[in-house]
Amino acid sequence: MKLRYTADINSYKRMTNAELKEAFVVDDLFTPGETVLTYTDVDRAIVGSIVPQQKPLELPQSKELGSDYFCERREIGVINIGGDGVIEVDGERFAMTYKDSLYIARESRDIQFTSNDPKQPAQYYLVSYPAHRTTKTTHVSKPNAKHIELGSAVESNERTINQSIRPGIVDSCQLVMGFTELEEGSVWNTKPPHTHRRRSEIYMYFEYNDDNRVFHFMGEPSETRSLVLAAGTAVISPAWSIHSGAGTSNYTFIWAMGGENQTFDDMDHIPISEIS
Template structure:
């Protein structure tokens, strides 16, 4: 497991492109036959990528967590960004198709990831936060998610938000909130108008991009915006002080995962476009 230390709102204003990328961008998270985990000091977030192409991969704690097993004091959310796969939690098998979600509760000891077809593998994306109590491990398919239709093609932001782990009728958790947003063809903007939520951080993971496409992830304060160019299956850690929005060179999808003070999805401080600089 690697560690990543972020910076404050004042320090970030002086950072060059490479410094921004090395601080906030998580790339190369999916390596064939390997697991990748990054521990971020922002809300003690762990972001992971599992690409099982040779043999099943195990979820290991690492010395950074100082625990006997990964979920000893943690909960985790998994979204499958690839083809059909299988996650086994303490002997119980959960079959996951593309954009299915699995919540893994605190106290789960043994977690393994495998692809149904290693030649056409599953890409398991993980986000984890500390947890203070146990909730049951639960699988939700895309059909189980709560769909929220937003935006319009006229504004280039027609999209559907699929809420999986959330407080209003979704999978129960301690602090993790998680889902997937899918843009319609012809739309490129997400989270527009942009917003902040000082009470929690967020991880954005972009996917369904071809090798010639990119998403310009917007961050910073309204008075001092920056962007990070992201590619397919790359993540950006967004601290609580930063706005977030983005525009792609084509339609795309992304996983959003939040953790912090509350689980209210609508707890957002919107920023008017005319205020951006």
């Protein structure tokens, strides 16, 4: 497991583009045949990917967790952005098609990730936070998520928010997770930008080609910085930072939050006129 130490609210202002990327961006995801995990000091979150091919892959025990197995004191949210596959949790099998979500509860011990077709492998994206209680592992297909339509074509931010791991659908401890799909012709997400000092958030951008990029904006409203991200890249957002983006085409991003509460609307909006 790799370790990621982020910059604080003052030092990021003096960092180069390369230093900002090293502090906040996770760009080694979705390696075929491998489990890739990064542990960040922001709320002790773990972000990673699992791309099984011929053989099943598992979550390794790691000294960074100080536990006997990965989920001994953790919960995990998983969303599949590749081919069909199966996740087996303590003997129970969950079929995972494109954009299906799986919440894996604390104390789940034996977890295996497989692909139905090694030539078109599943690409499991995961985010994990510490969990204080044991709940129930729950599968959520895309149709069973809560869908919220927002924005407009006029403002270039017509989008659908798909909330798959959230209260009322999944009984999680602190993890809230889902994905936002932008319509063709729309490029702005999270408009207006906001912070939520009671929670951290991790974005992972995908569904755009190699010729396009997303410009992710971070930092305090009065001191924003931009990170230029290729598809399949995650970015860590501390509680003090805004998180917003504009792409050179439409795209989709997975968001995951952990912190003091699970109230999706608990955010402090920043008027565009105050961004600099």
